[in-house]
Amino acid sequence: MNRRWWALVAVSLATFMTYLDNNVVNVALPTIQRDLGLTISGLEWIVSGYMLVFAGLLMAGGRLADVFGRRRVFLTGLAVFTLASAAAGLSGNGATLILSRGLQGVGAALLTPTALALIPRIFPDPRERGTAVGIWSAIGGLALAVGPLTGGFISENWHWGWIYLINVPIGVVTFALAAWAIRGSGPTVRHRLDVPGLLASSLGLFALTYALIEGESRGWTSALILGSFAVAAAAAAAFVLIEVRAEEPMIDLSLFRDRVFSGGMLSMGLWAFGVFGIYFFTALWLQNVLGFTPTQAGAAFVPMALLTAALATIAPRIAGRLGTGPTVAFGLGLMAAGVVALSLVGEGGTYMQIFPWLMVYGVGAGLLVPLTNAILGALPEGRGGVASAVLNVSREVFGLLGVTVLGAILSARQSSSAADGAGPLTAFLDGYQLALVVAAAIIAVGVPVSLISLRSRRAALPTSADAPKIPEPVA
Numbered sequence: 001m002n003r004r005w006w007a008l009v010a011v012s013l014a015t016f017m018t019y020l021d022n023n024v025v026n027v028a029l030p031t032i033q034r035d036l037g038l039t040i041s042g043l044e045w046i047v048s049g050y051m052l053v054f055a056g057l058l059m060a061g062g063r064l065a066d067v068f069g070r071r072r073v074f075l076t077g078l079a080v081f082t083l084a085s086a087a088a089g090l091s092g093n094g095a096t097l098i099l100s101r102g103l104q105g106v107g108a109a110l111l112t113p114t115a116l117a118l119i120p121r122i123f124p125d126p127r128e129r130g131t132a133v134g135i136w137s138a139i140g141g142l143a144l145a146v147g148p149l150t151g152g153f154i155s156e157n158w159h160w161g162w163i164y165l166i167n168v169p170i171g172v173v174t175f176a177l178a179a180w181a182i183r184g185s186g187p188t189v190r191h192r193l194d195v196p197g198l199l200a201s202s203l204g205l206f207a208l209t210y211a212l213i214e215g216e217s218r219g220w221t222s223a224l225i226l227g228s229f230a231v232a233a234a235a236a237a238a239f240v241l242i243e244v245r246a247e248e249p250m251i252d253l254s255l256f257r258d259r260v261f262s263g264g265m266l267s268m269g270l271w272a273f274g275v276f277g278i279y280f281f282t283a284l285w286l287q288n289v290l291g292f293t294p295t296q297a298g299a300a301f302v303p304m305a306l307l308t309a310a311l312a313t314i315a316p317r318i319a320g321r322l323g324t325g326p327t328v329a330f331g332l333g334l335m336a337a338g339v340v341a342l343s344l345v346g347e348g349g350t351y352m353q354i355f356p357w358l359m360v361y362g363v364g365a366g367l368l369v370p371l372t373n374a375i376l377g378a379l380p381e382g383r384g385g386v387a388s389a390v391l392n393v394s395r396e397v398f399g400l401l402g403v404t405v406l407g408a409i410l411s412a413r414q415s416s417s418a419a420d421g422a423g424p425l426t427a428f429l430d431g432y433q434l435a436l437v438v439a440a441a442i443i444a445v446g447v448p449v450s451l452i453s454l455r456s457r458r459a460a461l462p463t464s465a466d467a468p469k470i471p472e473p474v475a
Contacts, residue, residue, distance in 0.1 A: 003181050007122050008132050010178035011115045012139040014078055017167050017174075018108040019143035020150065021050060021085075024163050028155035032097075035160060042094045048213040049098050053105025054112075055396045056206035060198050062113035062389025063250050067193050070114045070121070071182050075175060077110025082171030089165035100164075113389035118182065120376055130316030130373055137369045138312035142305050144275070148283060149298030156295055196242045197250035204235030205393065212400040216407060251390065263453020264375040267328060268391060269398035270446035271368055273405075274335060274439045281406060282342065282354075285432055289425065290351060300351060304362035311366025319370035325454035328374075329447045331367030334360055336444040343436035347429055374454055406435040 025032075029043050038046075065073040084103035091097035119136060123129040154162045211228035218225055243249040256262045286292040286300055319327040338361035345353050375391055414431035422430065 003183075004122050004128075006177060007181035008119070008135060010174050010181055011074075011118055011122075012136050013170060013174040014074070014081075014111050014178070015115050015136060015140050016143045017081065017085075017170060018054075018112055019140050020147045021104060021108065021164075021167070022054075023144065023147035024151040025050075028151045028160045028163055031155040031160045036091075036094050036097065038094045042098070044213075044217070045098050046094075046101055048210075050101040050105045050108075051213065051396070051400070052206060052209050053102045054108045055209040055393065055400075056202050057106060057109035058113060058389045058393050058396065059201040059205065059250070061109040061111075062117070063194065063198055064110065065114040065117060070118050071178075073110050074114040074118065074182070075178060077107045077114060078171060078175050078178065079107075081107025081111060082168055082175065083107075085164045085167035085171065089161035089163070089168070091161070104164075112392050116372075116376070116388040116391065122182070129376075130320070130370075131313065133373045133376065134313045134316050134369045137372055138309035138366075141308045141312065141365060144301075144305065146302070146305065147298070149295060149302060152293065152295035152298045156293070192248040194242075194246055194248060194250040197239060197246060200235050200239035200242055201250065204232045204239060205397075207235060208232035208397065209400065212397075212404050215404060216411075255390075259453045260374055263449055264371055265391060265394045267332070267371055267446045267450045267453070268368075268375070269394045270443055270449070271332065271335070271365075271371075272395040272398040273402035274339065274443040275365065275399070275402075281410065281432055281435055282358075284428075286351070288428055289347070289349070301358070303355070304358040307359055307362040308366040311363055312369045315367050315369040316373060318367065319373075323455070324370045324374045325451045327367055328371045328450040328454060331364040332443055332446040332450060334364030334367070336364075336440045336447070338364065339436050339440035339443065343433040343440070347425060371450070371454070402439070406439055409438055410435040 025047060029046070032038065032046065033043055036042075061073065061077065081104055084100050084107055088097055088100035088104060091100055116136070119132050120129060123132045150166075151163050154160065154166075207228045211225050211232065214228075215225045220226075240253070243251055243253055283297045283301075286297040292300065315327065315331075322330075338357045338359075341357040341360070342354055345357075372391070376388075410428075410431035412431070413434045414427045417427035417430040418424070
């Protein structure tokens with residue numbers, strides 16, 4: 001196999017590990033709590049500590065990749081993530097585990113934007129690049145479904161530490177493969193780190209992520225949460241001012257005037273809003289209504305994830321025939337339709353009643369791969385790391401918004417139904433069904449957005465004149 005494809009294997013494995021750690025821990029939390037004697041607050045920080053550091057440092061990771069070289073930052077992030085995984089798996093107390101999870105977030109923040117930015121350089125040929133992005137996206141999507149299944153199986157059959165320790169051999173193999181397959185770089189295009197912009201972006205993302213994670217438990221109107229939102233807004237304003245005046249800005253804000261880039265980012269965010277919320281709340285439905293175990297609930301999503309992965313590899317060719325805009329719009333439309341159908345399954349529902357609609361949702365998700373390829377094609381020279389980080393920030397923040405907003409809707413409707421005399425199960429279903437309808441409506445907004453913003457680009461088979469500019473640095 002050509003060295004380029006081995007490089008893709010390394011990039012995809014690294015992405016799989018970081019995506020897996022977004023959700024692998026959730027179903028293992030009760031076991032961890034019993035073993036380490038943690039409070040509910042401690043459990044929350046095992047999950048949110050990783051997400052907070054990961055989302056807060058994504059922009060910094062992308063910038064470091066542009067300045068110091070993508071290969072170098074990729075390997076550094078992979079080493080940090082692997083070592084932190086070993087520390088997390090061997091943790092004997094809550095403080096060590098939370099600290100190790102934070103270090104995993106640092107490694108993931110270096111890995112994730114760099115992995116995506118490497119693909120255009122590894123695959124300069126547009127046809128090969130479309131296939132590579134499809135494979136990378138499929139593997140990342142598969143991690144969303146495999147995470148709960150893996151976490152549930154390990155927590156029920158092995159020591160919980162193995163949910164982190166399994167990353168160690170994978171990380172070692174991936175590091176060796178990447179060091180061999182990803183070629184070194186020449187001189188980098190960008191030289192200044194833009195420290196003020198880096199600090200402002202990190203502070204803003206930390207504050208926003210913290211507010212979204214902690215808002216439900218601490219109260220959305222509490223001084224701490226309102227203060228966090230205020231800090232996030234102030235840091236965002238400061239970031240814009242810094243970037244406008246900087247000689248070498250961290251982000252060229254003119255990027256957002258490009259309708260393909262800005263519209264593609266919005267479409268990606270709307271997708272993330274729906275997909276994070278659906279996985280989270282449908283897993284609750286499977287356990288609360290059907291009585292599934294955590295492992296069974298995780299396994300329920302695997303057929304959908306496999307279908308998404310299969311579609312992802314051929315979606316660029318579909319987009320090459322139909323155009324990126326119609327393909328992405330059709331995918332989002334299928335996802336919205338699948339979510340609406342899920343909301344119609346009532347109290348007497350079975351898994352086989354929701355299975356077809358999960359598969360419809362999976363087909364739609366698989367057709368969204370050309371969206372990533374279109375955004376990659378809009379990147380300017382030398383900005384691949386930061387631009388890829390912006391895409392991942394959009395996905396993470398909108399995903400958190402999905403869980404937060406849909407969770408608030410579910411809770412409010414559940415409380416209202418319970419106050420009207422509904423039983424616990426009926427009240428939960430009322431809230432769950434309303435949350436799904438709202439999620440479907442928000443996903444559906446992406447249909448006109450993608451048709452308008454992506455109408456002139458084709459994802460898989462562009463002509464040489466339409467091929468995206470490839471940044472000069474190799475790593």
